[in-house]
Amino acid sequence: MADHLHRRSVARLSNEYVACLLCEAVAETRLDILDFAIVIVVAASNVSHLKGTAAALEHAHGSDAGVPADLMVPVTLLGIAESLKLPLEVARERMGSLVARGILVAAGSDGFIMGTPVTSSDVAARLAEKNIAMARRFVRQVAEAGVG
Secondary structure (H helix, E strand, O other), X not given: OOHHHHXXXXXXXXXXXXXXXXXXXXXXXXXXXXXXXXXXXXXXXXXXXXXXXXXXXXXXHOOOOOOOHHHOOOEOHHHHHHHHOOOHHHHHHHHHXXXXXXXXXXXXXXXXXXXXXXXXXXXHHHHHHHXXXXXXXXXXXXXXXXXX
16 A cells, blocks of 8 residues: 555544544533633643653552642633633633633632543543543554554
């Protein structure tokens, strides 16, 4: 099979994998896709400073309680709007709704951190299992397409 056909197959299969994973995550968390994107950006931003640190390793191998609020770095409304290419007013409305539902918490005058986790241990475990199954299917389909 020609190299360009391999690339096309991998691109199609990758898109399918990502779309399926996103659909599963949105369904499990019961958020609409924009709120889900905001939550993902806030969660990632809150803990991005912990990558490779002892605190991150302890969290990864410790309890299911999540990262304590005192280890989170708040992300600003402007940061969320810019990251997701949203108009500031749309970001403000969505963030306000997520705060009202307890999913996010206003931290100080200019930032937000995760509140009650959207993904409980049960939801996270179900999503992890689905992700494993989808990743295995992706690898199998790539191999069947004659790539790698």
